[in-house]
Amino acid sequence: MLNKVMIGRYYPIDSFVHKMNPLAKIICILLFVVMIFLTYDFRFNIIISILLLLMLSNTKVPFNVYLKTVLSIKWLLLFIFLINLILGTSLQITIITIMRLIYVVLYTSILTLTTPPTEITYGLEKLFLPLRIIGIPVNKMALSISLALRFIPTIIDQGNKIIKSQASRGIDYNHCNLKGKILSLKSLIIPMFVLSFKKADDLADAMEVRLYNVNSKRVNFRQNRWGFYDTFLVLMHLSLFVLIVREVFL
Amino acid sequence: MEVKFNHVYYVANEKTPLSHLVLGDINITFKEGTINGIIGRSGSGKTTLIELINALILPTKGNISVGSKVISKTRKIKNINNLRYQIGLVFQFPEEQFFCKTVKEEIEFGMKYFKKSVKSIEKHVSDALLMVGLDDSYLNRNPYTLSSGEMRKVAIASILAFNPKIVILDEPTVGLDNKSKENLIKIIRLLKKRYNKTVIIVSNDTDMLLEISDHIVLLDKGKIVLEGDKYDVFKQDLEQYGVKKPKIIEFEQMVLKEKNIKIGYRDDINDLMKDVYRYVK
Known part of the structure; x- marks a missing residue:
């Protein structure tokens, strides 16, 4: 049941987007998200769409994976559409709003599909490194992010196990009505909470036993080199970003 | 009740790059009134096999007949609770299924879903606890404060309470002390002799299996390697399959x-x- 959740899953194949430096990918995403929310201009939207399509095709991830990701937010999209209808927003703006949301989800799923969680943390750590000057503990932040990311699949697996063991005791999650579904959630959420806290406690103990120290300096297992494609893509995004900013504000 | 596997295949994470064959061409029959043991190294597909019986997952190819019902990917079972009512499955880590405040509610829970009357529930609960060797003082305790052995016993009791025709136990002896183990063996024997139930045990505790089982299935890499009478199977060279004699x-x-x-x-x-x-x- 929870296997269908595609957001935040790594897709292990070999492509040049997979080989890119995570820091470059994160910078590209930030630029992309900012510039997509800046412009209502038709021409720029087309350029952004082409950029997105290029990136998507270069990841070599099958297209239905992306389709699943978009389908997983279909209710949110419907909700936005209905709210816009009620408020009487023009159809063009509604469509652009929905397109923006889909684009953001697609582009961020490029990051999560092509980068393992540990590498994303590496990228974030490098991105926030300048903040160390004003005394923000970047290391600790990176650690908590990587731990949180590391627990997503564990919790999904845990959820699957609990669903199975409750189903064997008679709860039918799939074939009951809405009221039954809400009631049966209780039997899923309580064990999840208890087990998650237990696991977190165990992890803290295991780290302490192995003398983990947050403040010591860490090195990376995989060396992430900054390559030609990284520079190229960041520059491409940056130039588009500058163009859009100039168009909108000047 | 008989369980029969007909050319069953199961592929995990189908249609993703992580897909792999877990079970391939499984043909077994678990006869009524027998104790069956499933052994094999970890990752050989034992747990998947028992989850298939309960229709928790559906086979990719082939079908499984449980009594008169047939489980397959193409045919949908109309009333799945009817099937699960007849199959009691105790998972490996019983603490995963607890969520009620007291042991009593926990045992009652299954029966309420299978629509038993209130009067019979009361009687069944204390009977089931007695069967696993716990007394009525446990009824009002919080299941999370129990030890792991007691948790397993409560989990088994919650299954025995609704009197299923097939009892499936996943690694029942892990974490139990010797006395509880003997007790468990007694219960399993009782299930077979007095109630003529089909018992399926997934375990690597071959000593226990030799003591109680009639029929042994050895799995390796998702295929059945050896199958038959317990003496015939245990006399073979089992070291290569990661099982201790x-x-x-x-x-x-x-x-x-x-x-x-x-x-x-x-x-x-x-x-x-x-x-x-x-x-x-």
């Missing part, structure tokens, strides 16, 4: 190999005793 059979074979005499034809009983002593020492 029962101590009694290991001892018997050791004696045969070293002394070149069959145990049944010994001249002197003292010789055998010496061997036993040496082995135990």
